[in-house]
Amino acid sequence: NAGVTQTPKFRVLKTGQSMTLLCAQDMNHEYMYWYRQDPGMGLRLIHYSVGEGTTAKGEVPDGYNVSRLKKQNFLLGLESAAPSQTSVYFCASRNHLDEQYFGPGTRLTVT
Amino acid sequence: GENVEQHPSTLSVQEGDSAVIKCTYSDSASNYFPWYKQELGKRPQLIIDIRSNVGEKKDQRIAVTLNKTAKHFSLHITETQPEDSAVYFCAASLMTSGYSTLTFGKGTMLLVSP
Secondary structure (H helix, E strand, O other): OOEEEEOOOOEEEEOOOOOEEEEEEOOOOEEEHHHHHOOOEEEEEEEEOOOOOOOEEEOOOOOOEEOOOOEEEEEEOOOOHHHHHHHHEEEEEEEOOOOOOOOOOEEEOOO | OOOOEEEOEEEEOOOOOOOEEEEOOOOOOEEOOOOOOEEEOOOEEEEEEEOOOOOEEEEEEEEEEEOOOOOOOEEEEEOOHHHHOEEEEEEEEEOOOOOOOOOEEEEEEEEEEO
């Protein structure tokens, strides 16, 4: 039981490049979330999903897209990376008791 | 939407002392209040949570209290140890459906000195 996993762990992009971050969970959770964490800003919600095939916008959705084609996977895409998207990205899934479990994070640098 | 304020931003204590971190929330309807601990370079981990029908909850050296009238909740760590050093985040939410989301405070860096 791996819990929540994320790939890649680290990535450096040039401005304008695109990439996809993958989140996977093996706990059969319906709800999944993407957050970004910046120094002094806490965790801010980018997008989330309440089930396979659904997505919804969070607090800071601009510049990101998501997809939930399979229940266990939640993808976060950056179509045209900007330096302001330099951050640590965390995925999380939530169980029926409202408890959220986080992945190990992806550190993204955009130059 | 919900707004969560967390204080202090940094807290230094001596090993064995108690530490208290406080959060206030804006939406009186919020009913779920978790606390997360994040060690340096690691993922946030849920350490304790409380729901609005409970005033206090304890788990060994940690406890959380909730004052719904004042809209604030606090994390109490007793007999602190160096391994308690981390950033702690509070959060609040009105958990009514799958569309419910957590709003996090900005975090408190706790440093426990031996």
